Amino acid sequence: MKILIIGAAGMLGQKLTRALIAKRTLCETSISGLMLADVVAPKEPHFDGSVESSAADLSQPGVAEALISRRPDVIFHLAAVVSGEAEADFEKGYRVNLDGTRALFEAIRNAPAPYCPKVVFTSSIVVFGSPLPDVISDDQCLTPQTSYGTQKAMCELLLADYSRRGILDGIGIRLPTITIRPGVPNKAASGFFSSILREPLIGLPANLPVEKTVRHWFASPRAAVSFLVHAAELDTARLGTRRTLTMPGLAASVEDQIAALGRYAGGGAVDLISQERDEDVARIISGWPRSFDARRAQDLGFKAENSFDEIIRVHVEDELAGGAQADMPIADMRKRL
């Protein structure tokens, strides 16, 4: 079992790599080789089997062909220009997110037969845009309101068509907003959903730029990794012709987040959250999906957290306990902040 992870240097890519190494098998077959690619070469992890790490931009000629030349059995395609950048740089967004993905699928189509790898593609809930119902069903039509969402929706369609034709065995998963992201604050509009918990948990202040009544759809990084692994192991015959699934998550308000923080870390932690409104962030967030009925994915065995208490516990275990899974010891994190 050879596995290729494209986008392996990102937060999820790193966690997926570690999870696969710990698990040692995928689809009940021992993992013999890991190929890790990203725009900057991912750090090579310690692994008994073969590991290859490479710097690769899928949208450049020949790169996709080189990446699949060792014929990986499973390909995780996580690489993307993020939402804000795809909106700011029209050409780069389409080149990387659409053309890069198509180049990968085309390289697979043109590889010597027989070759039909499993391809796990990460899509996003931003393929849906306002006006939206309060609870979004699995049958909601695609109405992206950003170029990033448009590119993801187009790739979902490609994935289905290439799968229908037997060129690859694709499964797309639409990820909820991943919270609590480890590390330091970033400028993503969604960043505060993580920072209002992450910072107070280590005694640091954080700002909430929107009302506490704002609701959104969440899963932990650990849940996201479990989605990826479960997708790779799922028999896609169970998907029928619809190859992309909205992942389960937790519908919660900022109020719910803060209440969970209070229960875990006390009122002192809650007091570290200031509330200075940011009109730009508030406007962006107002168009985002609030809740899903992700029945298809749940029926297929995908599982997310049921409360923010659980999401906080996962964060503490995986990031703050100083164990093998931690991205950064708490002392270093304080230093960086």
Add this chain to the structure above:
Amino acid sequence: MKILIIGAAGMLGQKLTRALIAKRTLCETSISGLMLADVVAPKEPHFDGSVESSAADLSQPGVAEALISRRPDVIFHLAAVVSGEAEADFEKGYRVNLDGTRALFEAIRNAPAPYCPKVVFTSSIVVFGSPLPDVISDDQCLTPQTSYGTQKAMCELLLADYSRRGILDGIGIRLPTITIRPGVPNKAASGFFSSILREPLIGLPANLPVEKTVRHWFASPRAAVSFLVHAAELDTARLGTRRTLTMPGLAASVEDQIAALGRYAGGGAVDLISQERDEDVARIISGWPRSFDARRAQDLGFKAENSFDEIIRVHVEDELAGGAQADMPIADMRKRL
């Protein structure tokens, strides 16, 4: 008002050209120039203003740029590799239907500012595939089951994103199955819907390859041309962020078709229809949409026929009356058949 029609040599393109010449204005502005393009150069019609006709394959480098170099105010983009061919020739389908459309949109994006033409794009109801409800709403999610449907769905998404960014002013229209198509029988799976009426109307036999209970969604060629013109004249501010509309049509069974034929031409005409089942055609048809609730388009003023009696009358007036609109005099048609 300069107008570019891409795909002008096809059945709809020719009828649209004639309709615009007869109408003389579009959006209450006098039409000064017509640019007609197709893979083979369309025949130049008689027109008081300027007419240019060119052979052009949008998917070839520089072609889209050349086509828009005279800065048409309205672009009708009807050109496509049809469903069967896109399924048989994977590369050609994506090259023409997806890359060709994108090349057009990119040429517009890269044209010297200010330039934001109205773009009327013909999509298709085959962006929807089984399983489908009996009556399909405007909110139905896109589930194409062919490469052609996939390419059309991807272009709908592109059209919306380029419009949202103000690069072009796009409107997509999903056409019903156009019946009665003039001319001679073709090999399209949908061909019999036209031939079981068209041939008996001129005293010729036709075969019905499916059960009479088969239901589908129809509009006449005249209605299709009216959709295109109405789309070009519609204020797209009324569309909101969803730029593609399912066109209204007539939900009818083959039984309804035959009953209307009987009312118009008598039992003798009906007796000209044989019923030899074609398993391939029956299988393809079984996955097609049966009926729509095309409320959005209706509320925006798009109109189709209400009965097959009306569709037959339109066909007789436009094709068999020997008037200025007829594609072919009836005697010639008998000769060709």
